[in-house]
Amino acid sequence: MTYLPYDLQLVAGxxxxxxxxxxxxxxxxxxxxxxxxxxxxxxxxxxxxxGGPVVLTLxxxxxxALGGPAGTIVITFTSGQTTALGTGFYPYQLSLTPSGSSPFxxxxxxxxxx
Numbered sequence: 054m055t056y057l058p059y060d061l062q063l064v065a066g067x068x069x070x071x072x073x074x075x076x077x078x079x080x081x082x083x084x085x086x087x088x089x090x091x092x093x094x095x096x097x098x099x100x101x102x103x104g105g106p107v108v109l110t111l112x113x114x115x116x117x118a119l120g121g122p123a124g125t126i127v128i129t130f131t132s133g134q135t136t137a138l139g140t141g142f143y144p145y146q147l148s149l150t151p152s153g154s155s156p157f158x159x160x161x162x163x164x165x166x167x
Contacts, residue, residue: 056146060162061128065140069130078126078160087124092152095119097128099138099145099164108143109134117147126159138166 057078063069070076080088097111111117111128118127128147143164150156 056158057160058162059160061145061164063130063135063138063164063166065138065166066132066136068132069128069135076128078128080124080126080159087122089122090119090124090126090149091121093119094150095126095147095159096150096156097145097147099143101143103144109138135166138164140166142166 059078061069064071080090082088093113095111095113095117097117098107099109100106101108111130113119116129116134118125118129120126126147143166145162145164146158147160148156149159
């Protein structure tokens with residue numbers, strides 16, 4: 054599977070998503086069938102720079118909500134997390150792990166904090 058390239062734009066001190074932000078993604082097959090995410094886990098890692106240390110991790114237990122048969126993925130950041138990141142560009146990747154399988158990168162890009 055090829056990952057989805059997508060950049061996220063955050064504002065330091067503000068929760069995400071807010072009005073006008075996406076935050077919600079739907080995974081569907083090319084023929085339009087939704088992918089059932091039941092049993093999957095998720096981990097979104099933000100790094101200081103490519104190959105650098107992880108500065109923030111969101112999981113399906115905190116910050117990433119998986120919608121089971123609806124195929125939805127919702128990413129949220131608290132105002133405290135956006136403040137702690139500080140302004141800048143940070144590479145990130147969202148990995149999904151099906152039950153009993155290896156993780157794969159679903160989405161990747163940069164987080165821009167203004």
